[in-house]
Structures are given as structure tokens and as C-alpha cells.
Amino acid sequence: MGVSSSYLSKAEVQELLGVNVFGLWRLARKYDEFPQPTDKPHDPFAKFRDKNQEPEEVWDGTAVYRWAARTPEFAHRGAVLLRPLPEDLVPGQWAGYQDTAKGPALDWHTALGTIRMVHSDDRQVASSVASALAETGNPAGVVTVCALYGDMSFTGPALVAADTAHPGIEYEAEWGDVAALAGQALPWWPHLLRLPQLISTWEPGAPRAAAEVPPNANEKILRRAARNDAFDADARTALTDMANDIRNRRTTSVAHDNEIFGKRGYREKPNPVVIAAEPDTARHPLPLADDRQVLLSGWRKLALSSHPDAVAALEVAVGREPDLLPYGALTEVPDRPGTIIERWARRLALCDPTAAHAVLADDDRVDAFFLDPLTDMPVLRTPADRGEPTWRFYAPLALPANGAELASAVLHHTVWITTSDGHVHPAPCTPTEHLWWGNGWGDRPSEAATVIDTLLNDLSAAVDLREHFNAPKGLVALFNEEHKQGTELTRSTLLQARMRPPRTR
Structure with a gap:
């Protein structure tokens, strides 16, 4: 996340600084650092307006607001938390917990007024909360709202602030400055423990709370499935294992966040940060x-x-750990009569959909579901709603051989393998890679070259693409050529290319 952009018209700049047209003209000449007008954000409706209308000058709102705070003549009109701190600063006081539409918050009464700290690092939190206060008359007398930036600064967690006087303008603020105004180190909760029930019970001097890291949506899906008696022991073990791994990683990440944000800091004095909560590790790590x-x-x-x-759980697994599934890369090809695609499709068997089919469909409309009887790969065909019908399938991880060998590779929207016993297969491919050929604009098709190199040696071998950049250079060069759709590369052509030595420069 970051500080949201805001733009001010000439009239708004004048109102912000309390000057007239001449005063604004004078500022630009008196102060070299005074922000210059900037380009107006793209307006998609501009073409419908008067073409003769002169473009309006705008200023970066944050830049003007920051400049004012650091310029003595206008400091009282600039960003509240960027103004010089009073020399005789009176320590502030904690003013309790507040619920906001953007997350839990703590108020602090300070010499500058009440500061509201919202413990969230979502975008535009500071501006949204400040705007809501301004619209309701600001009964709490909050002068500025701070939210977390999601990163570290020099004196503690980075902050974004928006003042209730100008809630549409956000700017970066220093944790150390807010702590100085509050008169004490400020509490910080790691992202996964920013829970209202924890923050609402905090008070200065409270011991660090130990809290269980709550499950996320994926963990809930997996644990619900693991309780389902419709699945056997192996399936429930697989579900529980992934759920436990998610919880372990989240718990470890909370401890890691605390280490980062609880560091001493970049200066001689430690950062004024109180780590308010830590993960309950009584059962950590959960068994795998x-x-x-x-x-x-x-x-x-x-x-x-x-x-x-099973469908919901498989959706989690596909996005999280696809190597545990018996499927390779998701692939789409057009339903083209008279091509090698049709030759492959003729052997597909109609079937009822499984969880794998459902995940493959991804809520799209489907004409029919199939199974490849030689590789057990799920396949579906989408209708011609947006053009031609399409075959969608998972590439196999390995091919059946039965004593056969690779006869050729055919390039038609993906790489196809023909075998010496007359079969056609999509080339095997691991879940996180894809097979292609031609000019890769700097990248080279070493994945396809690795697959072919492997299958030339053993048609039934499982492909390993972790070291695909070490593929034979001759095969890489062959697949780097701009072959037409339907090009067939015979076994002899592939073997010859594999033997070709690298070119010397």
C-alpha cells in the first residue's frame, strides 16, 4: 500500500494556504521549493467535453501540504504531524479504544489534539476515517488519523496520516513523532493478530498478549473437508496436513513480523514500539x-x-501446492477439425465431472466432460460462446510407453507427442510451467526442449523442469524458430538438433 494521490485546483491551493491569486503567484517566486503544477490524472471522459477548453492546472495535494508544514509562514496550515514539535511538549495520554469502519483504533490526547491510530494497513484507511469524522462533525475532536503503511520507517512502523481539516490529503508520518506527542511507546500488533478483541482490551503497561493465530479461509475449507466422513483416511490425512502447514506458516510469519517491527531501530535510542501480541505457540508447530x-x-x-x-479443497491445493496433484500444467487448445488436436480428441471418453473437472472449468460454461483413457487426465470442452469451441485439460506428468518411443513432436497451440505405436499425447509438463516455441522476446523455449530431450531417452520418464535452462542448446535453438502451427518435427530431426554443438562467438 502507499499514500493515496490527491490533486488540488488553483482555487483549492489558495484556500489551503489562505492566499489570493496574487499571493499564489508570489509564493512560486519567493520559494524555490514551492511545488510546481503537475499533470492532471487521465480523465476518460475528457473527449466528450469542449475540445477548446484549456487544461486546468493542478497541484499534488500531498506535496503542497508537506511544503506548508515545513515553511514557517504556512506551518499552521500544513500537515499536522509534519509541523515542528513544540519545544515544551507536554506528554499526551491514552484515550481508549475506538471502533471504526476500517478497523480497530486507539485514541491519544496530545498537545496538538486527539490523534486516532487505526491498526490497519489497507489502502486509504487514514483518509476514509478522517473523512467520516469530518462528515459527522468530529465529536471526538480528532485532529489527525494515522494508519499503518505496512513497512518500517526510521523510528518504527511507517505511517500514513490524514488530517480531519483536509481528509482528502494523505501524507507519510513518523511513528516516533506520534510517540513523542503521546508521551510513551506506542503498541503495535502483527497483521494476523490485529483483532478487535485483542486491541480493545489493551491499555498502557499491559503485558504482551499470547493469542492463537486465527485460521484463514483456505484452512477453514480444508478442515471442514477433513471432517467429512465421505473421504477415506488418506484423503483426510492430506487435507489435515495442508491445513496444518497453513497454520504453521501463519504462526511463524507472526513471530517473524514481531522480530522485524520490534527491532531496536536505526538510532541510538530504541524505537518507541511495544509489541502488543505474540502467537500462542503451545501447540506449534502442528504435526505434518x-x-x-x-x-x-x-x-x-x-x-x-x-x-x-473436494472441489473446494482442490481449488486450495491447485493454488497452493499443485505438485501434490496428479496433473500437469493447465492447457487450452482450439477444437480444430483435421488437426492433430482432433486426432487426440477422438479417443477421449465422455464421463461425469469430478472435482478435478470442476476446478478445471472454473465456473465457465462447459459442453461436455471427458477423460483421456491413456493418461487419466481430465478434459472438458467449452462452447463457442466467444469464438470457436476450446479443449481445456491438464497436461500429463508422464506418458504411457509400453515399449514405444517418441516418433515426432507436433507444434499446434502446444507441443504434442506422437509415438511409434500410433498414439498422440499432449506433451507432459509440470504444473507451474508451460510449453511454447518461437521468439520469446529475450526468453527461450528451454522447457519444451527439456521435455523432448527427456522423452527421446525414455518415453515414460517423468519430466523435471527445475533445470530447464540446461536443456541441449541445439534443441533450444530448434524450438526458438518461428514454426507454423501444425509443424511436425520427426525423431530424426530432434535427434540431429540435440547433437548440434553450441555456436561459438
Whole structure:
């Protein structure tokens, strides 16, 4: 996140600084640092307005507000938390907890007025809360609202502020300045423990709270499925293992955040930060499964299930740990008669949808669901709503061989493999890669070259693309050419390319 942009017209700048047209003209000549007009944000409706209308000058609101705070003549009109602090600063007082529409907050009575600290790092929190106060008459007398920036500054967590006098303008503020006004170190909660029930019970001097890290949506989905008796022991183990891993990582991340934001700081004095909560580690870490084969078996069974809980869980797994699933990369090709695609599609078997099909569909309309009987890969066909019908499938991780060998590679929207016993397969590919050819604008198709290199040696081998940049240079050069759709590269062509030595410069 960051400080949201705001723009002021000439009239608004004059109102902010309390000057007339001549006064604004004078400022630009008296102060070299006075912000210059900037480009107005793109207006998509400008073309519908009067073309003869002169473009309006605008100023960066934050830049003007910051300049005013640091210029003695206008400091009283500038950003509240950027003005020089009073020399005889009277320590402030904690003023209690406040609920806001943007998150839990604490108020502090200070020499400058009440400062409201909202413990959220969402975008435009400071401006939104300050605007709401201004619109309701600001009965609490808040002069400025601070929110978390989500990063560290020189004196503690970075802050974004918006003053209730000008709530539309956000600016960066220093944690140390707010702490100086408050007269004490300020409490900070790690992101996953910014809970109203924790922040509302805090008071100065309170011990650090130990709290269980709450589950996120993915963990809830997995644990709900793990309680479902429709799934066998392997599936429930796989679900529980991933849920536990999510909880362990979230708990570790909270401890890591506390280490970062609780550091001493960049100066001689420690940062005025009180870490207000830490993760309850009484049950941390939660146990994880030792047997990867059990996890693979469990996820394979879930992928074949038709239960809605399996669909929801599989959606989590696809985005989180696709290597545990029995499927390779998601691939789409057009339904083209008279091509190698049609030759492959002729063997597909109609079937009822499984969880894997449902995740593959991703809420799109589907004509029919299929299974590739030779690789067990789920396949579907989308209708011609937006053009031509499309085949969508997961690439296999490995191909059946039965003593056959690679006969050729055919390039048609993806890489296809023909075998010496007459079969056609989509080329195998790992879940997080894709197969392509041609000019990659600086990148080279080493993934396709690695797959072909592997299958030339053993048609049934599982491909490993972690080291695809080490693919044979001759094969990489062959796939780097701009081949037409439908080009067939024979086994002899591929073997010859693989033997080609690298070019010397």
C-alpha cells in the first residue's frame, strides 16, 4: 500500500494556504521549493467535453501540504504531524479504544489534539476515517488519523496520516513523532493478530498478549473437508496436513513480523514500539505427515471425488501446492477439425465431472466432460460462446510407453507427442510451467526442449523442469524458430538438433 494521490485546483491551493491569486503567484517566486503544477490524472471522459477548453492546472495535494508544514509562514496550515514539535511538549495520554469502519483504533490526547491510530494497513484507511469524522462533525475532536503503511520507517512502523481539516490529503508520518506527542511507546500488533478483541482490551503497561493465530479461509475449507466422513483416511490425512502447514506458516510469519517491527531501530535510542501480541505457540508447530505417498494418494482420491468439499479443497491445493496433484500444467487448445488436436480428441471418453473437472472449468460454461483413457487426465470442452469451441485439460506428468518411443513432436497451440505405436499425447509438463516455441522476446523455449530431450531417452520418464535452462542448446535453438502451427518435427530431426554443438562467438 502507499499514500493515496490527491490533486488540488488553483482555487483549492489558495484556500489551503489562505492566499489570493496574487499571493499564489508570489509564493512560486519567493520559494524555490514551492511545488510546481503537475499533470492532471487521465480523465476518460475528457473527449466528450469542449475540445477548446484549456487544461486546468493542478497541484499534488500531498506535496503542497508537506511544503506548508515545513515553511514557517504556512506551518499552521500544513500537515499536522509534519509541523515542528513544540519545544515544551507536554506528554499526551491514552484515550481508549475506538471502533471504526476500517478497523480497530486507539485514541491519544496530545498537545496538538486527539490523534486516532487505526491498526490497519489497507489502502486509504487514514483518509476514509478522517473523512467520516469530518462528515459527522468530529465529536471526538480528532485532529489527525494515522494508519499503518505496512513497512518500517526510521523510528518504527511507517505511517500514513490524514488530517480531519483536509481528509482528502494523505501524507507519510513518523511513528516516533506520534510517540513523542503521546508521551510513551506506542503498541503495535502483527497483521494476523490485529483483532478487535485483542486491541480493545489493551491499555498502557499491559503485558504482551499470547493469542492463537486465527485460521484463514483456505484452512477453514480444508478442515471442514477433513471432517467429512465421505473421504477415506488418506484423503483426510492430506487435507489435515495442508491445513496444518497453513497454520504453521501463519504462526511463524507472526513471530517473524514481531522480530522485524520490534527491532531496536536505526538510532541510538530504541524505537518507541511495544509489541502488543505474540502467537500462542503451545501447540506449534502442528504435526505434518511424513509419508508423501499418502499425501499423493489422498489428493488423487479427492480429485476423483464429486463432493463439493473436494472441489473446494482442490481449488486450495491447485493454488497452493499443485505438485501434490496428479496433473500437469493447465492447457487450452482450439477444437480444430483435421488437426492433430482432433486426432487426440477422438479417443477421449465422455464421463461425469469430478472435482478435478470442476476446478478445471472454473465456473465457465462447459459442453461436455471427458477423460483421456491413456493418461487419466481430465478434459472438458467449452462452447463457442466467444469464438470457436476450446479443449481445456491438464497436461500429463508422464506418458504411457509400453515399449514405444517418441516418433515426432507436433507444434499446434502446444507441443504434442506422437509415438511409434500410433498414439498422440499432449506433451507432459509440470504444473507451474508451460510449453511454447518461437521468439520469446529475450526468453527461450528451454522447457519444451527439456521435455523432448527427456522423452527421446525414455518415453515414460517423468519430466523435471527445475533445470530447464540446461536443456541441449541445439534443441533450444530448434524450438526458438518461428514454426507454423501444425509443424511436425520427426525423431530424426530432434535427434540431429540435440547433437548440434553450441555456436561459438
